[in-house]
Structures are given as C-alpha cells and as structure tokens.
Amino acid sequence: MGLVDEDPPMTVWTEDRITRLRSLWCEGRTAESISRDLGAGISRSAVLGKVHRLGLSALRPESAAGENRPRPAATERTRPPAGARSEVRHGSAVSPSVGRRTVLTIRRRECRWPLGDPLQPGFSLCGCPVSRGAFCSDHAAIAYRGATQTFEQLARLAGV
Template identity: 35%
Template sequence: MNWTDERVELLKKLWSEGLSASQIAAQLGGVSRNAVIGKVHRLKLSGRGRTTATPARPKKPATPTAAAPKPVSSRPAPAPRPVAATLGATALQVQFDAEPARPALRATQDVVVPISRRLQLVQLSERTCKWPNGDPLSEDFNFCGNECADTGPYCRYHARLAFQPASERRRVR
C-alpha cells in the first residue's frame, strides 16, 4: 500500500478530528491500524481533537480550606504506594515516600527446624523428605532426607512450609 498525497491529507484530517487509528484504517481501506499509527508518528502528528466531550475540571484552589476533622480510626494507616516519575530520557524511576509497612509476624509455637540429613538424589526413597537445599547447579546441592509422613513428599516441618492454608497466605501479604 502506498501513501499517496491524498491519503496522507485524509489521514491528517481524520486524525485531527479525533478518530481512532482503527477508524481511520477502516475509512482509508487497505491499511492496518498499525500502519496508520506508524504514519502518524512519522508525520509527527501529536495534537488531535478529543473524541469525548468531557468538560475540563476546575482547578483546586492553592490555599487549603477549612475541612471537617477526620474521625480517628483504630486501623493503621495504609502503606504509602510508590510514585513513578520520569526524569528526562531515563526510564521510569520509582520513588518511595516512606518505609514500607511490614506485616506483623505471629509467633508460632513448637517450631523445631530439623537437621538435614543432606541426601543426594540417588539416596532418596519413598520415606525421605524431598525438600531441596541450595542451588541445584552447585556441587553441594542436597535434599533434607528426614523421615516423611505417608501423606506427602516432605517431613512435618517442610510440609508446613510448603502447604500453608489460603487464609495464612492472604494475611501475610
């Protein structure tokens, strides 16, 4: 498809009227939406009319007005969200307003971390814990190897780590 002068002029006119790239492609015929977008960028057509007639919002006054006092809540304030800002030609940089809130950890009772038997893959059996320790690509990679229950591949300790109730996972987030 060639961009003739007439088609380019029609593209400019439709773009300034606020039509979408898909609508322009349909009216021109024989051209894709992406081809229209590419041509718009090559022609550097940035200013365009708005398709929706939403009234502009009035700007808020610079001076604060007297507001009713906020009710005191027993809930903690939500953690501040990161604010994305662009600086020149750099990528988006995230700036944090304050220290992120850390979830409160509940004290668990009777937590005993078992000493690993450090078994290799060929040493595992049906009755040994298959919890991996370390990096699989390193020489000292091994498995827990402690006795496991009939219900799964892990010992009691690692089973509690691997299979947490859904409510616990939601609470930690």
Template identity: 35%
Template sequence: MAWNPERNALLAKLWSDGSPTPSIAATLGTTKNAILGKAYRLGLPRRAPSSRPGSAPRPVCSVSPAPPEKPLHPVLGLRQGLCRWPIGDVIAPDFRFCLDGTADRAVYCAHHARIATQPSRSR
C-alpha cells in the first residue's frame, strides 16, 4: 500500500501518542521496519528503546583495563635468522619466543621445525 498524506498523518498521530511500533504496523498494514523508515523520513522524533519485561539492563564496566607495561607480543624484536616459536601464554608477562638460530630463511630452529612439521600418515 502506498504512503499518502492520510497514512502519514495517522502514522504521526500514533507515533506521537506513543503507540508501539508493531501495533502501528498492524494498524497501517505494513511492517515494523517500514514504520521505522517512514518515521525517520518524516522527521518524527526518535523514541527511547523500550525495555522488555524481565530483561535487566546491561552492566556498564567502569574500570578500564590498565595498559600493559611492555608489549605483549615482542614480535618487533624478531629478525630473520631467529626462531619464532612462541613459548608460554601470550598474555603472561613471561611470554617470549625461542630466538635460537635458524637455517637460511627458516622460521623455526631445527628442534621446533621437527615439532611443527609432522610427517603425513599413509592411508
């Protein structure tokens, strides 16, 4: 059904009366999203979202996390020729990389390369 001045006026009246959007949609024979879009295009004032019965408001965290004293990932210190095998938990303060020497253009040292590359199983 097309929007006409009468439907626009009825929408504006129901909107200003505070009728719920689904009931406005049922009255006008359209969808809730169509009502919201038309209300926006008509410049009707925004309404606060209604709280559903039984739903508690979301808690707001007032404590901001402390910035780390040092970067959690010391990746910037890695250079070619150093083993990049991670050791420990990345969020732990003692997290580090192996940093042993590697063969030319290798990512891991010989020990960690053996762990990282498993031979394929025959079928």
C-alpha cells in the first residue's frame, strides 16, 4: 500500500528507442516518419517532445531543417495607375462545371469562390488554380478591388 511497494511507471522510451530516435533524427527524417518507425505508443508529438528534451534539434543537419533551401527570386509587383480598372470576365466567374469543388473536396491552392447559395443543394466552390490570395485570377479581380474613392473625397463626404 505504501510508495515503496508500487512499481515505477512504465515508459515507452526505452534506451533502444532513444538510440534509434537519435540516429533517425540526425539522418534528417521527419517526426512523423520516426514515429511510424518506432512503432506503437509513439506519436509525432511524442517524438518532437523527446527531441526537444534531449536537445537534439541543434544536432539536426541544416539541409534537413530546410534552412538552405533555394528561395524563388522576388518579383516586383506593379500596380495599375490610379483609377484604372481591369476588365473582369464575369461570364467565367460562374463557369458551369470547370473545377467545381465542395467544401469537403476543396484542396490547397484551389479557388474558394462560392458558387450559388450555401443553403441550397448544388452549392460549390470554384476550384480553379489560385492566382492571388484564396481565389483564381477571375475571382481575385472581383474580390480584391482598390479604393474607389480617395481620402479627400471621403473626408469631404463626411464633412471633415
């Protein structure tokens, strides 16, 4: 009944698993891959926690950490002149079946422009490749518009 008679708590981190964790981590494997390799009872979060407690994150090779990956060259963005509006092709904004996705089937980098009434059957999202933000080029032209009035016009309207 006393503390002396009780067995110490079981741990999933045996010396063999810790040794294997160290070698896999230093090879550059991901935490998810290591958790699968180590087997039952070891989650991705458990791997990351143990790596942190062992101080292994500093031992990881830089190439595995992703710090030396080549970055795409920065492109200069140009803005259209003030007052200029790009022509929007509204016909393609609701194009019938091209790329239509549901909320459950939409993927990363696919346009999330809603098509139809969300409360009605047949509601979907555009699904075309994203060009800017969360929308394809046609829907981005509708969603992201510049200010139509200048600050001075708004101040005059407000009577300031």
